[in-house]
Amino acid sequence: MIRIIGAGFSGLSLAYFFTKLGNPVTVVEKKSRTGGVISSEYRSDMLIESAANGFLASEKLEDLFADIGIQPLSPKKESRKKYIFRKGLRRWPLSFDETIMLFARVAFGFVTGGLKPRGHESLKAWAQRVLGLAGNDYLIQPMVNGIFAQKTEILSAKLVLGSMFFKKRRRHLKGLISAPNGMGEVIQKLESYLRNQGVLFELDKDEKTQPNTPQHNTFLAIDFESAISSFDFSKTQQPELKKDDFKSLSLARVTLNFKNKVDQIDGFGVLFPNKEREFFYLRCSSQFENF
Numbered sequence: 001m002i003r004i005i006g007a008g009f010s011g012l013s014l015a016y017f018f019t020k021l022g023n024p025v026t027v028v029e030k031k032s033r034t035g036g037v038i039s040s041e042y043r044s045d046m047l048i049e050s051a052a053n054g055f056l057a058s059e060k061l062e063d064l065f066a067d068i069g070i071q072p073l074s075p076k077k078e079s080r081k082k083y084i085f086r087k088g089l090r091r092w093p094l095s096f097d098e099t100i101m102l103f104a105r106v107a108f109g110f111v112t113g114g115l116k117p118r119g120h121e122s123l124k125a126w127a128q129r130v131l132g133l134a135g136n137d138y139l140i141q142p143m144v145n146g147i148f149a150q151k152t153e154i155l156s157a158k159l160v161l162g163s164m165f166f167k168k169r170r171r172h173l174k175g176l177i178s179a180p181n182g183m184g185e186v187i188q189k190l191e192s193y194l195r196n197q198g199v200l201f202e203l204d205k206d207e208k209t210q211p212n213t214p215q216h217n218t219f220l221a222i223d224f225e226s227a228i229s230s231f232d233f234s235k236t237q238q239p240e241l242k243k244d245d246f247k248s249l250s251l252a253r254v255t256l257n258f259k260n261k262v263d264q265i266d267g268f269g270v271l272f273p274n275k276e277r278e279f280f281y282l283r284c285s286s287q288f289e290n291f
């Protein structure tokens, strides 16, 4: 019997893959509901997502959606348009000279094999090396702010760009996908699918997590903070690591419904380079029809 601790999307998807392999699974969750940080609710006819409002499409995710009976929802066409702020809204924030330099750098990297992230290179170091200063400040930094809400110097280039360089993907859909009634529907349908497949759920049960006494059949899919605080690094292969070496990124979603149309932007929204403003990100429009 496989035991998974945590019924957020990580725990539920892990249960899904183990079930597909024919393993009996029990999922233990300390709260009374599954989904972890993900939930959706309608208020005044508006869908409010508490965390993710879409997952990056992949073949595995599309298969999962098909199995649990969800027709994936792709973002609205108009939401593909993105603006970057550089002394005003711009679709392409680089000057003519900067653009020529950027293409020359990418071509050089392509020919010399220097495009791939190196070892422990940060995303900022990668962007400055491969795309140059303007490429980092006005393309990579604002885009990354829009996804991770964090500075590129603390993100690993390999982790963020890995799938572009190290994995071959064959996908039907591109970009984010969601469900007609929001991400909460993905959780509900995944839970019912798993129950129908015989997965047992133990809700309201705070499992004592003991990652240092590994049991070969127990998997932790708990939130990052709990995982780090319950971890004893001295017993791992990297005892030099300390809890302080790990930082979690704080991310908040604010959903506003304007009664009257305010200056509407035809597109997804505006990304702000750190150089232009100290706040990270502002999205101005909804991405999916379900909002």
Ligand SMILES: Cc1cc2nc3c(=O)[nH]c(=O)nc-3n(C[C@H](O)[C@H](O)[C@H](O)COP(=O)(O)OP(=O)(O)OC[C@H]3O[C@@H](n4cnc5c(N)ncnc54)[C@H](O)[C@@H]3O)c2cc1C
Binding pocket: 005, 006, 007, 008, 009, 010, 011, 028, 029, 030, 031, 034, 035, 036, 037, 038, 050, 051, 052, 053, 054, 055, 056, 205, 206, 207, 208, 209, 221, 222, 223, 224, 226, 251, 252, 253
């Ligand atoms: C505002 C916001 C926006 C986001 N937007 C996106 C997005 O657009 N796209 C995207 O892909 N991702 C997005 N994310 C990230 C994504 O939502 C999360 O990475 C993902 O949902 C985390 O799932 P998880 O299962 O790993 O963790 P969690 O959802 O935190 O689930 C962990 C579960 O473990 C349980 N647990 C913890 N300790 C124990 C214990 N001792 N015993 C039993 N159970 C325990 C918890 O109660 C919880 O249910 C966003 C996140 C936020 C906050």
